[in-house]
Amino acid sequence: MTERILPVEAAIAPEQGERIFVASQWQLMWWRFRKHRLAMIGAVAIIIFYLAVIGADFISYSDPEVTEANFSQMPPQPVRLFDGGAFRPHVLGVKGARDPNTFKRVFQTDPNVKIPLRFFARGYKYEFLGIIPTDRHLIGVDEGRAEETIFLLGTDTLGRDLWSRLMAGTRVSLTIGLVSVALSLFLGVLFGGLSGLYGGAVDTVIQRLIEILRSIPTIPLWMGLAAGLPRNWTVLQVYFAITIIISLVGWTELARVVRGRFLALREEDFVMAAELSGCSQWRIIFRHLVPSFMSHIIAATTLALPVMIISETSLSFLGLGIRPPAISWGVLLQDAQSLQSVALSPWLLIPAIPVIAVILAFNFVGDGLRDAADPYGV
Amino acid sequence: MSGGDKQPLLQVKNLRKLFPIRKGLLRRKIGLVRAVDDVSFHVEEGEALSLVGESGCGKTTTARCVLRAIKPTSGEILFRTEEDTVIDVSGLSRRELRPLRSQMQMIFQDPVSSLNPRMTLFDIIGEPLQVNGMRDRQQRIDRVEELLRLVGLPPEYLQRFPHAFSGGQRQRIGIARALALNPRLVVADEPVSALDVSVQAQILNLMLELQQQFGLTYLFVAHDLSVVKHFSDRVAVMYVGQIVEMAPSETLFNAPGHPYTEALLSAVPQPDPRLRSRRAALQGDVADPANPPSGCYFHPRCRYAVDICRVEPPKLEELDKDHFVSCHRAHELTLEGVMVGTRAERQPIAGAVSQVSSKA
Numbered sequence: 209m210t211e212r213i214l215p216v217e218a219a220i221a222p223e224q225g226e227r228i229f230v231a232s233q234w235q236l237m238w239w240r241f242r243k244h245r246l247a248m249i250g251a252v253a254i255i256i257f258y259l260a261v262i263g264a265d266f267i268s269y270s271d272p273e274v275t276e277a278n279f280s281q282m283p284p285q286p287v288r289l290f291d292g293g294a295f296r297p298h299v300l301g302v303k304g305a306r307d308p309n310t311f312k313r314v315f316q317t318d319p320n321v322k323i324p325l326r327f328f329a330r331g332y333k334y335e336f337l338g339i340i341p342t343d344r345h346l347i348g349v350d351e352g353r354a355e356e357t358i359f360l361l362g363t364d365t366l367g368r369d370l371w372s373r374l375m376a377g378t379r380v381s382l383t384i385g386l387v388s389v390a391l392s393l394f395l396g397v398l399f400g401g402l403s404g405l406y407g408g409a410v411d412t413v414i415q416r417l418i419e420i421l422r423s424i425p426t427i428p429l430w431m432g433l434a435a436g437l438p439r440n441w442t443v444l445q446v447y448f449a450i451t452i453i454i455s456l457v458g459w460t461e462l463a464r465v466v467r468g469r470f471l472a473l474r475e476e477d478f479v480m481a482a483e484l485s486g487c488s489q490w491r492i493i494f495r496h497l498v499p500s501f502m503s504h505i506i507a508a509t510t511l512a513l514p515v516m517i518i519s520e521t522s523l524s525f526l527g528l529g530i531r532p533p534a535i536s537w538g539v540l541l542q543d544a545q546s547l548q549s550v551a552l553s554p555w556l557l558i559p560a561i562p563v564i565a566v567i568l569a570f571n572f573v574g575d576g577l578r579d580a581a582d583p584y585g586v
Numbered sequence: 587m588s589g590g591d592k593q594p595l596l597q598v599k600n601l602r603k604l605f606p607i608r609k610g611l612l613r614r615k616i617g618l619v620r621a622v623d624d625v626s627f628h629v630e631e632g633e634a635l636s637l638v639g640e641s642g643c644g645k646t647t648t649a650r651c652v653l654r655a656i657k658p659t660s661g662e663i664l665f666r667t668e669e670d671t672v673i674d675v676s677g678l679s680r681r682e683l684r685p686l687r688s689q690m691q692m693i694f695q696d697p698v699s700s701l702n703p704r705m706t707l708f709d710i711i712g713e714p715l716q717v718n719g720m721r722d723r724q725q726r727i728d729r730v731e732e733l734l735r736l737v738g739l740p741p742e743y744l745q746r747f748p749h750a751f752s753g754g755q756r757q758r759i760g761i762a763r764a765l766a767l768n769p770r771l772v773v774a775d776e777p778v779s780a781l782d783v784s785v786q787a788q789i790l791n792l793m794l795e796l797q798q799q800f801g802l803t804y805l806f807v808a809h810d811l812s813v814v815k816h817f818s819d820r821v822a823v824m825y826v827g828q829i830v831e832m833a834p835s836e837t838l839f840n841a842p843g844h845p846y847t848e849a850l851l852s853a854v855p856q857p858d859p860r861l862r863s864r865r866a867a868l869q870g871d872v873a874d875p876a877n878p879p880s881g882c883y884f885h886p887r888c889r890y891a892v893d894i895c896r897v898e899p900p901k902l903e904e905l906d907k908d909h910f911v912s913c914h915r916a917h918e919l920t921l922e923g924v925m926v927g928t929r930a931e932r933q934p935i936a937g938a939v940s941q942v943s944s945k946a
């Protein structure tokens with residue numbers, strides 16, 4: 209009969225002593241999480257993405273809605289950082305024209321027209337965080353309009369700036385993911401908790417419901433529901449309808465996690481000890497059960513988010529989700545649907561890069577969190 | 587009854603706990619596990635009664651019913667409260683039980699699972715105090731420090747988490763929590779079976795000292811008679827949900843009346859090699875409480891079994907004064923006991939230093 213050694217003790221060097229003895233679960237989890245290099249990289253990427261969500265308008269320079277017929281299908285434009293040996297970021301002036309013989313669009317850069325880029329320049333008007341009206345942007349130009357001069361990632365067929373549209377799309381796609389996951393979390397904790405707490409008939413009914421929902425293939429289900437959305441709904445109505453459709457299936461996984469933890473924890477002796485000490489049901493749930501599965505919920509939520517994001521992107525790509533003029537990653541990728549447009553303007557595929565990056569980042573972080581979620585191995 | 591004219595602290599009458607076996611999509615009931623089947627015993631104030639039997643005999647279920655961690659199927663659990671009124675706790679609701687909880691506490695088997703890994707010692711040991719009305723934090727700190735000292739842990743450990751401690755130390759923490767409310771009845775469910783042998787004696791000695799100091803009453807569960815021999819005044823032996831023998835410790839060890847007890851005794855370390863060789867160890871497994879054998883449940887493993895044992899279930903009868911046995915052949919058999927010192931001497935268990943430092 210050897211005494212059981214907890215993973216905490218095995219994982220941490222003894223010389224760290226007292227620091228570990230008084231370390232809370234969050235500290236232990238952080239120590240474990242930061243050993244996962246990929247998860248740490250993913251976490252940094254996610255932070256950057258959500259900073260971009262918050263400052264989408266600020267880091268754009270052109271109004272994403274404004275069309276410039278003269279600058280349509282413009283390829284990405286190089287930024288020159290140095291001018292005559294000094295750091296002086298600038299772009300060259302461009303003129304759009306049609307080849308009189310082929311009628312193809314051609315762009316001529318004029319190496320003599322150097323347009324300096326300014327930081328914190330004035331540009332189109334917007335409300336920062338939706339409340340503070342301003343027209344400052346991270347970069348811009350002093351004279352003329354940014355819409356006619358800067359094209360970091362090129363433009364689409366209507367001459368709209370892809371970089372600025374990508375920022376607007378990032379904001380929509382990443383917040384839709386968050387809202388959907390929040391809704392799933394609410395439903396999952398509610399039904400998973402009821403299931404695990406009461407057991408019996410309540411549990412049976414909820415478990416069967418979850419099985420039915422999960423047995424329906426998701427793509428046809430979403431397509432059916434999304435196709436049923438009235439065409440005359442506003443952008444905001446569609447936005448929320450899509451979050452609800454996406455979380456309809458998403459909550460089931462979270463409910464399973466919550467129920468599983470509830471059932472496992474009910475068997476723990478410390479829960480019985482709390483009961484025998486005279487703790488109320490309420491106190492047992494919030495003092496003992498919830499803190500014990502919080503970390504598992506956070507990990508499961510992180511792993512659910514990329515699924516939500518990819519769902520929105522797929523639906524919008526198929527024309528069933530967010531619809532133009534609203535912008536999301538899926539809407540942007542719609543422009544790259546035809547072979548012809550990809551052949552003519554391959555940069556329209558650029559929005560696929562952040563989609564892949566954010567999905568990978570969330571999965572790395574989710575895996576890292578799942579490993580760290582249980583520093584006690586209980 | 588030996589405890590004078592007073593009602594015993596705890597009296598259990600015809601306790602039954604049946605667990606349904608469910609199967610299939612609709613979770614239909616397809617059978618019953620008779621985990622505890624018609625068990626009666628009593629515990630006098632200040633004594634230690636041990637409940638012994640192999641794993642799966644229903645000891646934990648009995649202990650949990652007594653403390654009303656689970657609800658018994660039927661039977662009475664009569665508890666004499668501080669005010670000397672006798673209450674049947676078997677049917678009380680959660681709400682009705684709460685004021686009684688402080689008088690009966692549990693020490694758990696698993697030193698890992700019994701302490702919430704996310705709470706500090708202060709929160710763990712202080713929780714019973716807090717929920718039972720000690721609102722003042724400083725008062726709680728003082729009491730928790732006092733309890734830590736009592737169980738042989740340095741009071742500075744207040745802010746540490748359970749992962750800082752070894753198994754033996756964790757059991758001490760569990761004991762401190764159980765004692766926080768000055769309980770009168772302490773139910774200990776195999777408190778040392780998960781510990782190293784060297785640590786077992788330390789924890790048992792600590793429990794003995796605390797009993798003397800506070801006049802505690804113990805219901806002590808063990809699967810191994812060697813652990814209980816110095817510990818208990820009386821022993822009840824359980825087999826497949828029933829008590830098959832109950833006697834004062836000395837009688838049970840020296841002159842057991844039931845073949846199952848004799849077999850359990852053969853597992854007790856025996857210094858005399860001549861005695862050792864004559865003993866037959868237990869063969870086979872404990873019967874399935876969902877589907878027990880006919881007649882005497884022990885007959886498939888009993889080396890004294892005769893025809894009637896396969897047909898007729900024996901009744902628990904008084905063989906001598908205070909010595910109850912449930913066996914058809916109890917009167918004719920002379921069974922092998924072991925010679926042991928009795929608990930009356932109350933000496934600390936050999937080789938162990940009690941209240942040892944934090945290294946336990």
Ligand SMILES: Nc1ncnc2c1ncn2[C@@H]1O[C@H](COP(=O)(O)OP(=O)(O)O)[C@@H](O)[C@H]1O
Pocket residue numbers: 605606619620621639640641642643644645646647648875
């Ligand atoms: N919650 C439960 N549901 C179904 N069967 C149970 C449950 N708890 C215990 N049992 C069964 O009851 C019997 C007695 O178990 P237990 O009281 O834990 O025995 P012991 O503590 O003596 O090892 C075992 O057969 C066990 O499988």
Ligand code: SF4
Pocket residue numbers: 844845846882883884885888889890891892895900912913914915916
């Ligand atoms: S009744 Fe028969 S089978 Fe049961 S213990 Fe006694 S002798 Fe053995």
Ligand SMILES: [Mg+2]
Pocket residue numbers: 642645646647776
């Ligand atoms: Mg047990």
